[in-house]
Amino acid sequence: MTHAAATAAVMRAPFPAEPGAGVYSNKLGMWVFLASDVMFFTALIGTYIILRFGVTAPWAAPAAVLNVPLTALNTFLLICSSVSMVKAYAAIADGKKYFLRAIPGKTLRDGGLKFWLLVTMICGAAFVSVQVVEYIKLVGHGFTPAGYREGSLLAEHAAADAVRYGAATAGLYGSTFFTMTGFHGFHVTCGVISMTYLYLTKVLPEKYSAQDYRGIEVIGLYWHFVDLVWIILFTIVYLI
Amino acid sequence: METVAHKRPNYIAIWGYLFVLTVIEVTAAFLSHIPKRWLILILLFLAIWKALLVAMYFMHLKFERWRLRAVFIIPLPLAIILVLAVITEKIW
Numbered sequence: 001m002t003h004a005a006a007t008a009a010v011m012r013a014p015f016p017a018e019p020g021a022g023v024y025s026n027k028l029g030m031w032v033f034l035a036s037d038v039m040f041f042t043a044l045i046g047t048y049i050i051l052r053f054g055v056t057a058p059w060a061a062p063a064a065v066l067n068v069p070l071t072a073l074n075t076f077l078l079i080c081s082s083v084s085m086v087k088a089y090a091a092i093a094d095g096k097k098y099f100l101r102a103i104p105g106k107t108l109r110d111g112g113l114k115f116w117l118l119v120t121m122i123c124g125a126a127f128v129s130v131q132v133v134e135y136i137k138l139v140g141h142g143f144t145p146a147g148y149r150e151g152s153l154l155a156e157h158a159a160a161d162a163v164r165y166g167a168a169t170a171g172l173y174g175s176t177f178f179t180m181t182g183f184h185g186f187h188v189t190c191g192v193i194s195m196t197y198l199y200l201t202k203v204l205p206e207k208y209s210a211q212d213y214r215g216i217e218v219i220g221l222y223w224h225f226v227d228l229v230w231i232i233l234f235t236i237v238y239l240i
Numbered sequence: 241m242e243t244v245a246h247k248r249p250n251y252i253a254i255w256g257y258l259f260v261l262t263v264i265e266v267t268a269a270f271l272s273h274i275p276k277r278w279l280i281l282i283l284l285f286l287a288i289w290k291a292l293l294v295a296m297y298f299m300h301l302k303f304e305r306w307r308l309r310a311v312f313i314i315p316l317p318l319a320i321i322l323v324l325a326v327i328t329e330k331i332w
Contacts, residue, residue, distance in 0.1 A: 011248070011303035022305045031311045038312070042319035050326050063270065072266050076259065083255040086298045090248055224298040228291045235287035239269040240280050 013093075014211060030218045034225050037187075041229050044183060045236060048176040060166030060173055062238050065143055065154065067134060074130045075234050078188075081123030082227040088116035089220045095210035113216070117195060117203055120223065124192040131185045135178075145178040147171035177237060184233055187226045194219055249297045261290050 015024040023031075052059050062068065096112035103110050111119075142152020147170035149155060158165035166173060198215055202208055208216060265286050268274065274282065296302040301309055 011300050023308055028308070028311070031308060035311050035315045038315040038319055039322070042315075042322055046319070046323035046326065049323060054327075068266070068270070072262070075262055079255065079258045079262065082258075082294060082298055083251055086251050090251065221299055224294055227298075228294045231290045231294065232287050235265065235283050239265060239283050 013214070013217060015214060024214060026214050026218050027221070030221050034221065037225065037229075041183075041232075044176075044180045045232065048180060048236065051172050051176060055169050055172065057168035058163045058166050059169050061164055062240070064157075064164050065138075065173075066177075066238055067137065068238050070130065070134060071234065071238050074127055074134075075230065077123050077127050077130070078227050078230050081120045081127070082224055084116045084119040084123060085220050085223045087111065088113050088120060089213070089216055091116055092208050092213040092216050093210060097206045097208065113208065114199075114203055117199055117216070121192055121195050121199065124188055124195070124223075128185055128188050128192065131181065131188075143170075143174060143177075145174045147174045180233060180237060184226070184229060187229070191219070191223050191226055194222070249302075251297070254293055254297045257293060258290055261286055261293075 013024070013027075017023050091111065092113040096110070097114070098112035099114040099118075100109040100111055139149075142149040142154035148158050148165075148167070154165065158167040158170065162168065198219060202215055265283060268279065268282055268286075272279070295312070301312065
């Protein structure tokens with residue numbers, strides 16, 4: 001057996017597969033949902049691209065309006081949550097239901113499902129919190145879904161430098177920015193709520209085992225997709 | 241169990257990879273003097289690279305059967321067609 005084939009055999013979960021698809025129905029259902037979500041986010045991101053590169057008037061430089069270092073920190077948080085999610089999956093696939101367990105001869109403790117899923121939930125909640133703080137600050141500076149608020153700091157800047165602050169396209173920028181990042185934040189919030197529910201009803205009572213961890217694999221797929229979408233959004237909205 | 245753990249991808253290494261690529265992205269966007277057109281291409285390339293790492297190793301697409309991969313891959317060209325169709329309409 002080749003290394004790739006051996007790895008593939010290990011990664012395949014020990015649950016009955018649906019005929020045809022070759023995977024259990026919960027997982028197939030999540031993949032189909034994610035495929036539909038690809039089209040949903042394409043509509044949002046595509047609209048932004050078409051509006052931004054289709055208008056003839058100047059568009060605001062992201063760094064002039066948005067807090068890019070804060071969002072870079074948020075990106076780091078989401079990447080950390082993705083790796084902790086996959087560590088939670090690996091832990092339960094190995095039957096590690098515990099929180100932390102001492103390893104003989106080592107100072108670091110071995111994390112189980114309870115530990116890694118809690119880390120994921122904390123990182124996810126921190127991401128949403130930072131996003132809320134970002135929104136409050138942006139609106140405070142005058143950047144709203146309708147553009148720059150009259151009399152605000154950003155409106156004054158835009159009056160002084162219409163090109164850098166994209167004065168003529170601020171309405172388009174505000175509506176597309178808040179729609180895209182808002183829907184993504186909504187996805188993250190739904191993920192955190194779902195994980196909290198699973199944590200309280202299935203993880204803490206130790207209902208998952210090495211023989212059945214479908215819930216963790218399915219919520220993991222959703223969570224990684226949310227991370228994947230943010231990777232694209234961060235580049236397109238904050239860096240370009 | 242030890243053999244099973246050994247055969248899984250090194251998730252921490254993938255995390256390090258993603259972190260380094262993000263740092264390169266932010267540095268290229270704000271500290272480099274690359275022309276705008278090239279910068280956009282470089283940033284998109286890095287973003288797609290990172291997204292592929294997440295899909296292949298964290299979502300385990302690399303280890304899934306082709307029929308399941310198709311569920312996720314088929315919407316991608318459709319998504320590109322959707323955007324291109326609207327852009328083309330604007331040009332016409």
